[in-house]
Amino acid sequence: MRTPLVLVCVALLAAGCADDDPDSAAPTTGDAAASTPTADTADEAPTTTGATSTTAAATTTAPATTAPAIELAGRTFVSTAVTGFELAPGVQITMEFEGDRLSATGGCNQLGSTWSVDGDVLVVAEIASTRMACEPATLMDQDTWLSSLLTSDPTVTLDGDTLTLTEGQSSITLAAAP
Secondary structure (H helix, E strand, O other), X not given: OOHHHHHHHHHHHHHHHHOOOOOOOOOOOOOOOEEEOOOOOXXXXXXXXXXXOOOOOOXXXXXXXXXXXXXXXXXXXXXXEEEOOXXXXXXXXXXXXXXXXXXXXXXXXXXXXEEEEEOOEEEEOOOEEOOOOOOOOHXXXXXXXXXXXXXXXXXXXXXXXXEEEEEOOEEEEEEEOO
């Protein structure tokens, strides 16, 4: 009945060799094969139980593609179209991105905040504003609408010199200022 002992020794030696190979995983507790003879009859050969060896198929992952970063720093844009809000006649929205500072005007007050782009989202912190009372009152409504749009994490796209901010049913399209 030396066969079970030989199988255990071979299994332990194989497990020990795996430690020398950095490409193979070292066995964990309970992974080593153990030999257990069956007790049905004395003439039967012992059976081996324990962990089976498996080889994982090599997988290849395609390199991740990331959209190019949207570069707004150092640029000024002027509105060309607005949806979701009607601007007062003759008024354009201006947005200037300097470093991490955003300055904007919707026709009355000066709005300012910090900004960043996260993927395709424009992230604008709480906006500070001057407090001028402008006539007609629709100019102050524009400031409120613009401030709300900017702080709502709008989707941002930059196609050449055309900047578009979109949130829900509202959007503003701006062209780079000369």
